[in-house]
Amino acid sequence: MNVVIIGAQWGDEGKGKIVDYLARDAGIVVRFSGGANAGHTIVLSGTKYALHLVPSGILYSDKIVILGSGMVIDPEALFAELDGLKAKGIDWEGRVLISDRAHLVLPRYKDVDREMESNRKKPIGTTGRGIGVAYAFKASRDGIRIADIDDEDRLQNLGEEDKAFIAKWRGKLKPMATDLAAYISRHRNSWTLFEGAQGALLDIDTGTYPFVSSGMSCAAGAAAQGGIGPRRIDRILGVFKAYTTRVGNGPFPTEFKDDSPGSLSNYIRTTGNEYGVTTGRPRRCGYLDLVALRYACMVNSIDRLVLTHLDVYDALPEFEACVAYRIDGKVVEDFPASIRDLERAVPVLKKFDGWKTPISACQSWEELPTKAREYVEFIETFTETPISIVSVGSDRQQTIVRESPWTRF
Numbered sequence: 297m298n299v300v301i302i303g304a305q306w307g308d309e310g311k312g313k314i315v316d317y318l319a320r321d322a323g324i325v326v327r328f329s330g331g332a333n334a335g336h337t338i339v340l341s342g343t344k345y346a347l348h349l350v351p352s353g354i355l356y357s358d359k360i361v362i363l364g365s366g367m368v369i370d371p372e373a374l375f376a377e378l379d380g381l382k383a384k385g386i387d388w389e390g391r392v393l394i395s396d397r398a399h400l401v402l403p404r405y406k407d408v409d410r411e412m413e414s415n416r417k418k419p420i421g422t423t424g425r426g427i428g429v430a431y432a433f434k435a436s437r438d439g440i441r442i443a444d445i446d447d448e449d450r451l452q453n454l455g456e457e458d459k460a461f462i463a464k465w466r467g468k469l470k471p472m473a474t475d476l477a478a479y480i481s482r483h484r485n486s487w488t489l490f491e492g493a494q495g496a497l498l499d500i501d502t503g504t505y506p507f508v509s510s511g512m513s514c515a516a517g518a519a520a521q522g523g524i525g526p527r528r529i530d531r532i533l534g535v536f537k538a539y540t541t542r543v544g545n546g547p548f549p550t551e552f553k554d555d556s557p558g559s560l561s562n563y564i565r566t567t568g569n570e571y572g573v574t575t576g577r578p579r580r581c582g583y584l585d586l587v588a589l590r591y592a593c594m595v596n597s598i599d600r601l602v603l604t605h606l607d608v609y610d611a612l613p614e615f616e617a618c619v620a621y622r623i624d625g626k627v628v629e630d631f632p633a634s635i636r637d638l639e640r641a642v643p644v645l646k647k648f649d650g651w652k653t654p655i656s657a658c659q660s661w662e663e664l665p666t667k668a669r670e671y672v673e674f675i676e677t678f679t680e681t682p683i684s685i686v687s688v689g690s691d692r693q694q695t696i697v698r699e700s701p702w703t704r705f
């Protein structure tokens with residue numbers, strides 16, 4: 297069975313925790329896109345693991361994790377991350393494979409990334425990890441894939457520094473290289489999780505272009521870049537938070553205007569620990585944008601939603617969520633492509649009563665306060681998509697599963 301998990305907002309929805317949770321029943325976890333720009337946090341028995349390139353199933357000693365064909369991989373970052381895991385007692389050797397169709401991020405790509413940013417009148421706010429540059433080289437057919445690292449013909453256009461860099465990592469990368477499609481096909485009886493990075497609104501095609509990342513973070517990316525075809529996907533899960541955050545620049549209709557100490561924005565950032573895992577940047581915060589979420593469900597054929605960070609709202613007497621936009625006085629119910637429209641969009645907000653009680657110890661749907669359940673049910677009706685998992689804290693245990701994604705419809 298093949299289950300795809302993507303972010304349904306602008307990234308940082310808590311995918312890492314959910315992939316880690318569901319990986320218990322999987323044999324293989326394939327991360328299909330992005331690179332060291334991602335930051336997936338997993339908390340296990342009080343220990344925090346921050347993953348950037350390594351798929352989130354790595355913490356189980358019996359899982360195979362694969363860096364998929366759509367990824368752009370900086371070997372320096374990858375092996376630093378693997379060394380860090382080893383130092384925390386995670387034995388990864390023999391369990392981490394890399395698709396031989398994945399591309400490399402060479403050190404100079406990061407310099408070009410930063411230089412392009414400084415030349416932009418409106419910077420995107422990239423992570424500076426050379427991601428967009430690696431995808432640009434890939435699209436212009438000048439990228440270097442894992443399969444190419446000992447192919448003299450492919451390397452002949454590179455400068456000496458690039459060649460020396462590849463030579464430094466070749467010996468470590470080669471034993472991990474795998475033909476992903478063949479591997480997945482041979483293990484077709486395993487349960488496989490396909491883990492997206494970033495989120496649907498940061499996808500190069502479905503996102504708020506140009507304020508997006510450059511990879512495929514939409515569900516279709518799993519098919520193009522995860523070693524399977526679209527008809528082999530059994531289930532698509534979209535992860536979203538009870539509110540919305542965004543790092544970097546770009547339109548964000550529900551963003552809180554007031555970010556001063558004591559503001560709701562500040563409260564959510566502190567309570568939800570809304571700081572970038574990769575860059576440490578404070579995340580921009582706002583109410584849940586249901587127009588954007590419904591769009592993400594539609595464009596990705598999301599079968600089931602996974603709601604995270606619901607506990608961040610525990611202390612609030614009331615809160616709101618955006619159910620439409622007003623643009624130049626007109627009510628708009630679909631998510632616009634135009635950045636200018638999105639920047640001018642004024643959210644139409646619906647009020648909800650808070651539950652004013654801690655929910656992190658709740659273990660079942662029935663234990664959740666009525667007001668929390670009403671919020672969840674409103675989202676389901678609005679998006680026409682059932683919410684099958686509700687996360688009420690960062691630990692693995694703090695997860696309410698209403699329907700396992702491993703059950704067939």
Ligand code: IMP
Pocket residue numbers: 306307308333334335420421422423424425426427428493494498507508509510543544545
């Ligand atoms: P890049 O991926 O470094 O090119 O950055 C492009 C945009 O995507 C910037 O706004 C980044 O902040 C954002 N971004 C990239 N990766 C992530 C992520 O994992 N979570 C949230 N935002 C991200």
